Amino acid sequence: MARFATAAIYGSAALVLATFAGWSSAAHSQTTLTMSSWVPPSHLLTKDVLSVWAQNVEKATEGRVKFQMLAKHPSAAPGTFDAVRDGLVDVSYVTASYTPARHIFPLLPELPGGGATAEINSVAFSRIHWKYFQPVNEYKGVKLLGVFTHGPGQMFNTKRPITKVEDLAGMKIRSGGGISEQMARALGASAFVKPAPESYELLSSGVADGTFFPLESIISFKLDSVVKYATLFPGGFYGSAFGFFMNEDKWNKLSKADQDAIMSVSGEALARLAGKAWDATDRAALEVMKKANIQIEEASPELIKGVQERSKDIIEKWKKDATAKGVDGAKVFAEFHEELKRVAASN
Structure with missing residues (x-):
């Protein structure tokens, strides 16, 4: 009986150790990615788009993916694509206007006579992008997460x-x-x-x-x-169209579950988030202009x-x-x- 009791104790200890190891592994699976913005912290792109999207990702991944906002953007604004591709920052965005030779397709919603709001333009452009433009892959070298536009220019x-x-x-x-x-x-x-x-x-x-x-x-x-x-x-x-993207190597290191969770709050959801944020600030700006x-x-x-x-x-x-x-x-x-x-x- 003593021998069986001892075996049971060792078995329980092994189970505890295995469980602890599982917890430890889960804890170590947490990923912190860097983000940066080339406009001020008070700009809606920083506080209402990047920061809110990051919160949505953290929630969707149950805390496994988090973000750290860099105090300073690591490049001039037009160099953002290369900065993300080369790993100077993990997540950021750039307007196609700054890289027109590289990104022809996003100039579509920049043409005159778009929709009445940023939300309309962003959602419509997002649908067209993923249907027609994404297969051509103008964002090769980074993982594109979403596209959106600013309000009418x-x-x-x-x-x-x-x-x-x-x-x-x-x-x-x-x-x-x-x-x-x-x-x-x-x-x-x-x-x-x-x-x-x-x-x-x-x-x-x-x-x-x-x-x-x-x-x-x-x-x-x-x-x-x-x-x-x-x-x-x-x-x-x-108008101006934006691409929002992640370093490809960092993306590939994430689990399939976390990749799926991130995309659930990206794509059209991100386009709508950005569009609504821009429209709210456009409305506020009109009042400021009047005053x-x-x-x-x-x-x-x-x-x-x-x-x-x-x-x-x-x-x-x-x-x-x-x-x-x-x-x-x-x-x-x-x-x-x-x-x-x-x-x-x-x-």
């Missing part, structure tokens, strides 16, 4: 109201590049490309006469004290017609560029605009 300046295309002639306009820059030039402005966070200094010093931005930027970059005129174009006369006595003009029929006429070549060029990369540009352009209507009707 508008005109802000320090000189005069913009009621017709000719009012932009010779005006020095800061843009983020991509379609924004192309539209500025097509409208007769003297366009140059600078990252968004530099806008206040450019406008306050007179280096720039104006900038093309969504309404949100009035708050994000504290432009209410320097901007004097705003022209609001229905659906935006340009700051910024002169706000709705785009006149003459201006709308002029923008439409001068954007035709830019739209046709995107269709041709997309087709050259293996996607029927004309078909996808038309389907995107149908998707915009479907999303708007369902919201």
